[in-house]
Amino acid sequence: MSRYDEERLAELLALLPPAPRGWVEAAQELPLARVQLDGLVARAEADAAFRAQVLADLEAALSAAGVEPRPIVIESLRRRLVR
């Protein structure tokens, strides 16, 4: 008998459930989020007051720019503004 009978294949299929939909959609939006992040960073680099405002509340700045303020996006923006 094959090492991979139907029962074994069924067990292996069950090991790959779908990832939460929100996670997948956020990752799919990464390129768009990067473009919006680039816009925020460019504006912050040209305007010190805006930069201070963004740094004071990164989450609000992202939301206002239409980017979901997920932790990784917030951290990415913070790194780009303080380097």
Add this chain to the structure above:
Amino acid sequence: MREYTDAELAARCRAGDQEAWRELVERFSRYVYAITSQGFRLTPEEADDVFQDVFTRAYERLDSLRSDEALRPWIGQLTRRCCLDRLRARARERPAEAEALEEVADEEALARVEEALTVHDALATLSPDCQQVLDRFFCRDESYRTIGDELGLPGGTIASRISRCLTRLREAFEGRPEAPAASREQVTR
């Protein structure tokens, strides 16, 4: 739209094709999720962070992928590294857990995930009906009744379809070409 190979997908993403990126995330989302949750047993919050981190790094570093054919092992290794980075961060926050860090990857579980991915590839070669019913029943853990209600079919028909499709899956799996082995050499940072 025809399904791109991994190599084609990598090339299209590198060229800025947004739809290809969406497809890449869709294709590897279960793999990344399984590594984070089964191979490293991260909490849901940690797994979410790592999931986004993996795809962020993948997006930023596609240019450093040595061979487009190695997209899958590259993403697999990227995920392992992101999991370890997350666990190191956890250890800094909770030093009492630091000593267990080196043994934290469940290599047997990771091997099973790789095996499961190969079965999933075989599943993708079946008819849409078979893919749907096997995915709903085994991967999404839906009941005969839920599936039957969704597809407008009686439960008995769902049961027999699952049995028939599993047989087809075994035939497809046994006739599959060998998948490329994962290689740590493919990862660049």
